[in-house]
Structures are given as C-alpha cells and as structure tokens.
Amino acid sequence: MTSTVEHTVIIGGSSGIGLATARKLLGPGMKVTITGRSQDKLVSAWKSLGGAADKAASDASKPDEVRQFFERLGPFDHLVLAASGGKGLGPFETLDLADIGGGVDEKVRPQLSCLQAALPTLNKSGSVTFISAVSAQVAMPGVAGIGAINGMLLTVAPILAVELKPLRVNVVAPGVIDTPWWDFLPNDQRQAVFAEYAGKTPVGRIGRAEDVASAIAFLVSNGFMTGQVLTCDGGLRFAA
Numbered sequence: 001m002t003s004t005v006e007h008t009v010i011i012g013g014s015s016g017i018g019l020a021t022a023r024k025l026l027g028p029g030m031k032v033t034i035t036g037r038s039q040d041k042l043v044s045a046w047k048s049l050g051g052a053a054d055k056a057a058s059d060a061s062k063p064d065e066v067r068q069f070f071e072r073l074g075p076f077d078h079l080v081l082a083a084s085g086g087k088g089l090g091p092f093e094t095l096d097l098a099d100i101g102g103g104v105d106e107k108v109r110p111q112l113s114c115l116q117a118a119l120p121t122l123n124k125s126g127s128v129t130f131i132s133a134v135s136a137q138v139a140m141p142g143v144a145g146i147g148a149i150n151g152m153l154l155t156v157a158p159i160l161a162v163e164l165k166p167l168r169v170n171v172v173a174p175g176v177i178d179t180p181w182w183d184f185l186p187n188d189q190r191q192a193v194f195a196e197y198a199g200k201t202p203v204g205r206i207g208r209a210e211d212v213a214s215a216i217a218f219l220v221s222n223g224f225m226t227g228q229v230l231t232c233d234g235g236l237r238f239a240a
C-alpha cells in the first residue's frame, strides 16, 4: 500500500493563527511549509514545531518574492493565507480613509497575490483557505474600515470556488483571538479589551489561535467544503 503525504503552505505561518495551524496539520500525512517576513520569527516558530516544518522567508506584499517562492517550492496541495494587517480600526468619524487602501495593501492584495502566484503549482484537488475576520460580519461601531477590508475576502472566496473549480476555496472569519496581532496595544489595555470581548462573547471567553486552527484544518481536510465562510468567533457575531 502506498501512503500519500500532502503538503500545506501557510503564508504567515510564523505566529498566531498560522503557527497554530501548522502545529495542528503537521503529522505523518501532512508536510507543512511556513512563511513570514521576519527570519527571527520563522526560526523561533520552526523550533516551537520541533523542526518538523519547512520554513521560508518571503514577503507576501512583494509580488516578485511571492512568485519566486512558489517557483522554488514546486507542486503542493493546500494553501492557507494568514498574512495579517491591522489598519482600519476606529470610529468612522475620525477614520483616516487612506487606511482602507493601506489595509488592502497589507492583507487583501498579499493574500490574492499569493493565490494567483500559486495557481500553476497548487494541486487542483487541494484547497485554499483565506483568513478574513468577523469585523466584516458584525454591525459593531469602530470596525467600518477594517470590516470593509476583510469583507473583500468574504466576497472573493465563493466566487473563486466556482471560477477555480475543482480547487476548493474557503474563508475563515475569526472573532477576537489572543495572538501577537494585538501587540500594538500595551499589555494593560490589551487585557482590558480581551476582558470586554470575553464578556460580550456567548462562550464567555475570547478565542485561542488553536480554536481557529481547528476550523482551518476542517476546511483543509473536508473535500466537500468549498465556497464557505466559516465564522469562528465564540458567537460574538450575534452578540456584539
């Protein structure tokens, strides 16, 4: 009997949700490659995975680097797009509208550019998972900008599921998750924000990176899931 090993590439796999996804997917039947911009973060992530993943420094916002990365990598089966962006948060009245374009450049364009560059070598029987955010799904004051940015990914995933068939294309929308994404806030403010969201969230806590990693692993492994938005937010969407 021959055993097949699949290969998942996680763009933005050196921290938070991407790193937890690498940990979740790694195993006898799955090889994983993680990318990120910072070599230091990649090495520390790689060590935390016991050296079991491959790693490559690549900036997803630079199309030439992205193209070269996929050309070097060769054929693979699943693509998880976890590259991040933090622009667009805040009350609409004072929102710098340039941040909407900035957020697209940081998050939307890199995720789309990676998928486009990956298409020649991505297994058509495999999958793509975008990571958006619940900010695109809740009527919560202060998220008009970041919600608009993330909404683009919610929109494109089902369209691409049809256009790129039989490749499966899904998107996960995380709620508030305790990852280094929130490091822009000083610790005391971050803890206060987390406590506030935990109070609003039906399950009574904010999320862990592992919660979202499980949702991503489900979409990667379930061959009948495509064009779907999987919200992983502890119910925040219905209660914020």
Ligand SMILES: NC(=O)c1ccc[n+]([C@@H]2O[C@H](COP(=O)([O-])OP(=O)(O)OC[C@H]3O[C@@H](n4cnc5c(N)ncnc54)[C@H](OP(=O)(O)O)[C@@H]3O)[C@@H](O)[C@H]2O)c1
Pocket: 011, 012, 013, 014, 015, 016, 017, 018, 035, 036, 037, 038, 039, 041, 058, 059, 060, 061, 081, 082, 083, 084, 085, 106, 107, 110, 131, 132, 133, 134, 173, 174, 175, 176, 177, 178, 179, 180, 181, 182
């Ligand atoms: N945490 C939350 O509450 C939350 C909620 C909703 C949605 N999300 C989304 O979930 C995704 C993962 O975020 P996270 O919370 O896991 O954040 P994180 O811990 O900051 O991880 C972000 C990862 O993306 C990499 N990255 C960022 N820009 C990149 C680029 N241009 N090219 C390649 N890699 C890049 C980072 O490494 P380098 O910095 O070294 O490049 C890091 O590995 C993001 O799309 C984020 O918007 C997060």
